[in-house]
Amino acid sequence: MSASSIDQAIEHHINGRLDQALGLYVQALQEDPQTPGAADLISAILRTYLELALALMKTGRNSDAIRSFQRVLAIQPDEPVAHAYLSRLFISDNDLPQATRYLRHYLRLVPEDHIGARLLLAYTGAEAVPERPAPAYITRLYDNYAASYDQKLVNSLRYQCPQLIRAALERHCQDKVAILDLGCGTGLCGQAVSPMATRLDGVDLSPQMLAKARQRAIYNELTVGDLYPFLEKKAGWYDVLVAAGVFEHIGDPRHVFRAAFGALRDSGLFIFTAEDNPTQELSVNSSGYYMHGRAYLAGRATQCGFAVSSLESVTLRLDNGRPVRGLCVVLRKTP
Ligand SMILES: C[S@@+](CC[C@H](N)C(=O)[O-])C[C@H]1O[C@@H](n2cnc3c(N)ncnc32)[C@H](O)[C@@H]1O
Known part of the structure; x- marks a missing residue:
């Protein structure tokens, strides 16, 4: 391509005729991969x-957004951001085969999976429900969410889990106790239960969420990390474990139940909320969150040595203005 042709491409570009400019730049690179600036x-x-x-x-202009992302892929077929968003857009249009195609391509490009693609493949029915999400995905998700989390959850989504857990704790416990807040996030649940704590610790995978929790100055100890190995190191330390809004990221709960059982003192309580699945044992929803059936949770808990003290149907929060059905569960460690 001659210098005047690249000038022509730039002229199109400056005047907002992006498609024409793009065509000429691509042509220039095909003819001479060294074309300066192309x-x-x-x-x-x-x-x-x-x-x-x-x-x-x-x-909300999904079909226009799809066209724009697809234009990107026409030029750069391996752009992971476009694959990630296209999968979300096709999920919200309920076109699951297309969503599956983009999710699979995304995973070939980013095998470490920053967007929870494996969970979404379980939602589209293309793959089995994974045992747990990639920890790196959770860290990234909540690090990005930390600045707006409290405002969004409390004001827009009317998040109820901390209050539900506090009420359950009051019903089952008369004295002040040593509490561990699993997946403590910014400390919304810790804040609710702190008046009942002789000691309050927290653990969370997201450093940004934990930094917000630290600002509340209500925790004795806060640890950045995965809750499973943390629990395994704390045999017999706590009277009560709480987990508000965390089971959405916990698949088969046997692992957490076993680890929780070990970290509790005799007769200790594990109080948590979970998104209810009225028809299946375990599934993933369109946001990539796990949903658990009540009989399944109770069965797994008893297999791990817990007695089910209560298992109530509750509203966890709103989603697009509609109540999200959930469970508030209280398990007791039977000696
Ligand atoms: C919806 S937020 C709930 C935060 C807080 N409990 C509340 O009620 O606001 C879920 C939190 O669980 C944390 N989380 C999820 N899986 C975890 C794991 N395996 N280990 C530690 N933290 C985890 C996330 O980083 C996130 O901060």
Whole structure:
């Protein structure tokens, strides 16, 4: 391509005729891969398409957003961000085969899975329900969420889990006790139960969420990390374990029940909320959150040595203005 042709491409670009500019840049690179500036200018156009797609998605214009992401892939077939968002858009359109295609392509590009693609493949029915999410995905999800979490959960979603756990604790416990807050996040549940604690510790995978919890100055000890190995190191330490809004990230609960059993003193309590699945034992919803059946949870808990003290149907929060059905469970460690 002659210098005047690249000038022509730039002229289209400056005047907002992105498709024409893109075509000429691509042609220039095919003819001479060293064409100065062409690769950077293509990237600039792809960023514009990505930003446009994201803005369209935010305003609910899903089919326009899909077209814009697909334009990106026509030029750069291995752009993971486009695959990730396209899978979400097709899930919300209930086109599960298309969503599966984009999720599989995403996982080939990012095997460490930053978006919970394996969970979403379970939702689309393409793969079995995974035992647990990748810890790196949880850390990333909540690190990004930390700044807006309290405002969103309390004001927009009317999040009830901390109050439900506090009420269950009051019903089952007369004295003050040593409490561990599993998946403590920014400390919303810790705040609710702290008046009943002789000692309050917290553990969470997200450093950003934990930094917010630290600002509350209600915890004796806060640890960044995975709750399973943490529990295994604390044999017989706690009277009560609480987990508000955490079972959404816990698949088969046997592992957490066994570890919790070990960390509790005799007659200790494990109080948690879970999203209810009225028809199946265990599944993943369209957001990539686990849902548990009540009989399944109770069965797994008793297999691990717990007695089920109570298992109530509750509303956990709102989702698009609709109540999310859940369970508030109290297990007691039977000596
Ligand atoms: C919905 S938030 C709930 C936070 C807090 N409990 C509350 O009620 O606001 C879920 C939290 O669980 C944490 N989490 C999920 N899986 C975890 C794991 N395996 N180990 C430690 N933390 C985990 C996440 O990082 C996140 O902060």
